[in-house]
Amino acid sequence: MSITSALTTKCQTTIPLAVRKYLKVGAGDLLQYELQDGHVVLTPVAKPDAEHHEDPFYHFTEWGGENDEEAYADL
Template sequence: MGVESKITAKGQTTIPMEVREYLKVGVGDRIGYEFVDGKVVLVPKNRSALDFAGALFEPNREPVSIEAMNEAVGEAVSDRYERSYDRD
């Protein structure tokens, strides 16, 4: 079982210490909420681009052109847009 917290009458909750440590968030940091497959995912919004340096590195992967990257991003945005209308 994971960790839990209680929601107050005002709709507030305390994010448990274990979750804050895992997300590396603290006082004054922001978090976002994303809806994924019927669940809500907490997303830290306090990270800089440098925190993600090397996250996608795969040894021996072929380089990808800017055009191919732009096309892949465009397809992903289009797919997400279409899925947002499928829920309505």
Template sequence: MKAGKLTVKHQVTIPRDVRVALGLKAGDHVVFAIEDGQAVLTKVEKPDPEEEAWFRFTMSQMTEWASPEDDEAFRDL
């Protein structure tokens, strides 16, 4: 089991071995479900168009996390 810590913006980095196991890469979509009191993360192969629009909107509002320097700094997490 892997642990993470929420940022003040309620964000968490998905550990590298989890990303590898699920085949996740930058730009992929995931869905969260609650099962028996636990969160389950699943890769989404084809995102819902409304969810895709929401994702694009939220990313456009969080420009402080969208720099090449940030990508490089968090690449190995």
């Protein structure tokens, strides 16, 4: 299936309904663009789990290793 959309004068476009349905995305969702051999791969960014949605540190994974858990367990 081939779907097209136009760019506005501000280089914006509307993602066609069929693509939004296929990716299961809507207003406010994040999309990732990956450049591969002259093509762009569009992928929805995974939504955080509901239990982590309110946790402001959920996305800071650089301190999430086993050693960090152990070192900071008493804090």
